[in-house]
Each structure stands twice: as structure tokens, then as C-alpha cells.
């Protein structure tokens with residue numbers, strides 16, 4: 358008798374619901390993973406019936422009696438019936454997971470043993486958020502990141518964006534897109550998104566902004582005074598993404614080497630000149646400013662020291678000759694009456710000699726490196 362009445366009632370439902378019916382609003386729900394879903398539901402039945410049992414079940418319905426979800430260990434902790442035994446059959450399901458993707462039905466049984474199931478039911482789809490982004494972009498490109506969900510979340514969802522776990526301030530626009538136009542190198546980072554009001558955050562996606570070499574310069578080691586025979590290292594330093602792997606070295610107008618480091622062992626005066634480097638990656642190239650290498654030849658230094666020696670030696674000899682000459686002159690002009698003046702003159706000569714000495718002593722250390 359009972360199965361027959363169910364069939365009969367279902368047939369009526371198909372044609373016209375009459376006084377029997379269950380309605381869900383909305384009948385399709387797109388829920389974010391881990392969120393709480395409220396399935397709004399109302400039901401009607403003819404007067405004269407009392408509701409003996411009201412519960413929710415899920416598809417696919419097999420066999421004669423659909424099971425009560427509140428007895429299902431997978432649901433019992435998460436399902437809460439918010440309705441009543443008159444007309445409200447709203448239910449709440451918390452911490453939804455992908456396993457909850459089903460069609461859910463409300464079922465009630467009256468005191469006159471009439472059983473009703475509200476078919477079609479509520480279709481629940483569970484989605485996670487995913488950032489969709491181009492992997493590699495070049496500075497200046499127009500880039501759009503999309504916070505993707507497998508089903509359409511409520512139309513008024515506000516999306517929140519994070520870069521390296523810090524919230525990015527964007528004009529809230531109910532759009533799941535983040536526009537970076539033009540994209541800058543500072544925009545590189547790990548991006549994730551969320552929906553306002555929900556704790557769920559998408560997994561992070563790396564955005565890598567490429568740019569040509571910048572701030573290219575030459576480092577010289579040892580730094581300042583280079584003598585013939587030294588080993589000198591020139592280092593081409595630049596900032597680029599990806600890092601430059603292709604370098605060339607230019608001296609005057611000709612290319613003299615490649616590679617980030619230019620080693621010049623046993624440098625000679627022929628290596629003097631203006632050097633610059635060029636740093637290249639697939640997005641462009643950049644020349645450094647020129648650096649000037651001034652190689653002091655040791656031959657040149659020897660000549661320099663020799664000339665200083667000659668000049669100083671000559672000065673000493675000339676001074677001594679002058680002293681001897683003046684002494685000899687004084688001897689020849691000697692008279693007892695001029696004793697005082699002679700002795701003063703002698704004193705003056707010593708002073709002149711002292712004056713000469715510092716010039717000689719100062720000159721030599723200054724010339725040595």
C-alpha cells in the first residue's frame with residue numbers, strides 16, 4: 358500500500374504539485390571548499406496531515422527507502438536541520454569537501470504514512486580557488502591573473518588578492534581578475550586569492566617578471582695602481598632576470614673577451630686603455646660605462662727613479678762645490694778685523710745646507726708608489 362501511494366504522489370508532482378511539494382532556492386549551489394552551505398528549502402502538504410518524520414537524503418537514491426543523512430557518520434557532525442515540522446526544511450552543511458558533491462533531497466513522512474521526496478533536489482558543487490597566471494612575463498607586458506573556481510560562486514563575491522602572503526589593495530570590483538598593466542619587476546612574487554568572507558585561500562602561483570640587464574658596471578681588482586706584470590681581474594656586474602650568461606668585453610672598439618670575468622695575467626702597458634663590458638640576456642643588452650686601465654711600466658719607473666737619483670746627486674755635488682768655493686774665497690780674504698763677520702758667514706752657510714736637505718728627503722718618498 359505504501360509504495361503505491363508514493364508512486365501515485367510522484368505522478369501528481371510531475372503534472373501539478375497540488376498541495377504536495379518541496380522547493381529549493383537556489384536549486385544549484387556552488388560552494389567553496391571548507392565553507393558552510395545553507396540549502397534553503399520549503400515544503401507544503403494538504404491540511405489534515407501531520408509530519409511524522411522530516412529529513413535530508415542524498416542521491417543517488419537506491420532501493421526503496423533513502424537513508425537519513427543525520428545517521429550517516431560522514432554527515433552527522435556537519436549537518437544541522439534549521440527547519441521545522443510545518444513548512445521550513447532549510448538545512449546547513451559545514452566544512453564541505455569535494456566528496457559532498459551530490460544531489461540532496463528533502464523527504465517527509467506524514468502521520469497517514471504518506472511519503473514524499475522533493476525531486477529534483479539541490480545540486481551541490483564544491484570548488485577550490487586557483488590562480489591562473491602566465492608563468493613568465495616580460496616587464497611592460499599587460500598581465501591578468503584570474504582567480505578561478507570550477508563553478509560560478511555567488512555573483513557578488515569579492516575577491517581578495519595576496520602577493521607573498523600580503524594583501525594587495527585592489528579596487529574591489531566583484532571581478533575575479535587582477536590586472537597588472539604594465540607589469541613591473543616588483544610584481545614578481547607568489548600570488549594567491551580568496552573570496553571575502555571565506556578563509557579558504559588558493560594555492561600560490563609564482564609570477565616571474567623578466568627584464569633586460571640594468572645597472573651594468575665593471576669592477577676592477579686590484580683597484581687602483583696597476584704595475585706591469587700584475588694580474589688584473591675585470592668583473593662585469595649587472596642586474597637582470599634571468600641572470601645574464603652572455604658577456605662581451607670591448608677595449609677601444611674591439612672585442613677582447615667574453616664571459617663575466619676578464620682575467621689579464623702579467624699585464625703590460627699595451628693593456629692600458631678604456632674597457633667596457635656588455636651584458637646580454639634574452640630580453641636585451643646593456644653596456645657598462647668605460648673604465649680606464651693605466652698600466653705603469655716598470656721600465657718607466659726605473660727611468661723615473663734613476664732621473665730622481667741623478668738630479669739629487671747633482672744637487673748635492675753642486676752644494677758641496679759651492680760650500681768649498683765660498684770657504685776657499687773666505688780663506689783668501691781673511692783678516693783679523695773681519696773675524697766676527699767671517700764666523701757669521703760660516704753660520705749662514707750651515708743654514709743654507711740645512712735648507713737643501715729637506716728638499717732632497719721629501720722628493721724621494723713621494724715618487725715611490
Ligand SMILES: *[C@@H]1O[C@H](CO)[C@@H](O)[C@H](O)[C@H]1NC(C)=O
Pocket residue numbers: 399439440445446447
Ligand atoms: C527557514 O529557516 C531558516 C533558518 O532558521 C531561515 O533563515 C529562513 O528564513 C526560514 N525560511 C522561511 C521561508 O521561513
Ligand SMILES: *[C@@H]1O[C@H](CO)[C@@H](O)[C@H](O)[C@H]1NC(C)=O
Pocket residue numbers: 528530532534
Ligand atoms: C573592474 O574590472 C574590470 C574588468 O572586469 C576592469 O576593466 C576595471 O578596470 C576594473 N576596475 C574598475 C574600477 O572598474
Ligand SMILES: *[C@@H]1O[C@H](CO)[C@@H](O)[C@H](O)[C@H]1NC(C)=O
Pocket residue numbers: 603604637
Ligand atoms: C652572445 O651574444 C652574441 C650577440 O651579442 C651572440 O652572437 C652569441 O651567440 C651569444 N652567445 C651565447 C652563448 O648565447
Ligand SMILES: *[C@@H]1O[C@H](CO)[C@@H](O)[C@H](O)[C@H]1NC(C)=O
Pocket residue numbers: 588590616618619620
Ligand atoms: C681568473 O683568475 C682567478 C684567479 O686569478 C681564477 O680563480 C679564475 O678562475 C680566473 N677566471 C677565468 C675566467 O680565467
